[in-house]
Amino acid sequence: MKNQLPPGQFETNNWPILHQGDIYSFNEDTWQFRLFGNVEKEAVLTYSDMLSLPKTISAIDMHCVTTWSKFGTTFEGIALRELLNLVSLKEGVTHIKVYGHYNGDPYGYSANLPLEPLLGDDALFVYRWKDKNHDWQDITPKHGYPLRFIPPASFYLWKGTKWVTGIRFMKQDEAGFWEELGYSMSANPFKEERYR
Template sequence: MSKIIPPGQIQTEKWPILHQGDVYSFDQETWHFKIFGEVEEEVTLSFDQVMELPKSISTVDMHCVTTWSKFDTTFEGIRFSEFLKLVKIKPDVKYVKLYGYLDGDWFGYSANLPLDALYGDDALFVYRWKDEKHDWKDITPKHGYPLRFIPPASFYLWKGSKWASGIEFLTEDEAGFWEQRGYSMTADPFTEDRFADEDYKPSGFNQRWKQEENNED
């Protein structure tokens, strides 16, 4: 069955590399994952504890705000819902912020998402992948190793976090890293919901994906 590409997107078979800041160098001894916010009790997990959680495999489409779309990439990882089982969230929680490493700050990157969009198999913290041209392989450091959140295809890819480090549960929606810089709070690729102000566009936006398309591991 043919895929529907969102408006303004260009299909690629590659997995382009785009990220903010430096590349995290994995250290298993210091790596940790925190679940906090509007929960009865915060939880902090070691790398081994995270990797002991039940695993899932899901095939997803990725749509980047810089205008590329990649269909049918298969990931292995841990569903968001598995982390949700580890805490008791407080009443009226409707949103989350997903965190990731950025320039030495363990929680420097963040993205906001509605909680009700994250219960399915397509909301996954991933550590390895494959597609038609690649057999199973670990995601690389530039792609977010050892753990990266891939959002459902109903969101632009910036709503995921490379070098994932935590989940914060919220009762009110709260802007993340790119949302604070003019990007959309809701980020629906099928309505070209890229920016909070439709007249806003960062310098060089249209060319960025072309510059990065061949920069793939």
Template structure:
């Protein structure tokens, strides 16, 4: 599907900045990442714990529900599967919510996703990136979600990519996240133009 423009989208070379609420100001001393929900034992990771996990580099096309698409961005980060491997899931866990900071609340933002679709190289908690025409990597900016931002596979609209990520809740049943509660699609397939319920 690389460089395939979903219906209703236009291509941009820039990475537009869109978000709700305040830009989170990272403080390593207070920041942590929580793995919880339908797991045998919850885990809380420090920033250094997360950054010591195996890294993955992947090129992922991004498609925003506001109709822009950006092709060929490379990201370096921690594959979601590396975090899943740290916990023992209860039977029949099929969904997750990825949380992020929203106006000071570390669990104020969330996006729901099916777990099975996120176990490849194209579901990353990223901390740096580069465009296809750039040689040098750069850290993602605070406005793009520093220190850790989830980038979903290209089959999902980008609102599923939680900025300022703070944790993963493992669930047996699907449950609406921030934008889904406001009427956006639960499944958000960009190629099926699943924008709203």
């Protein structure tokens, strides 16, 4: 599936900037990341806690519902599976919601995802990136600095929450921000699952 252009998409070398609401202004003193929901005990991490976790470097194709796709981008970040080591999930967890800042609300944006496809090297909370035209650099505030979720290429990029604040573990699927507005719950670009 790597470097495969989904139907209805065109390839770009740029990383277009699209977002909803205000750009979050990072404050390390107040920033936190919660692991909550169907867990035995909630965990809260500071930014330094997050950056002390094992790092993963992976090339992940990006497919935006607005029809652009970008190949050959390499990210550095924390794999979602590393965060699973910090909590004990209750029996029956199948889905998550990844939350992010939206117009001053730390949990105003969310995207729902099934958990199982997110356990590899291609589901990362990223802070750095590079491609053939750019050396390693921090993601910009418009791209989600200080930490942004990049999902596997089997999901449209709106599932890639910017300015992340936490993960809620769920026993059933539940619509997130764009899904509540009529976008697909599953969002597979290769099946053109753009809208419900």
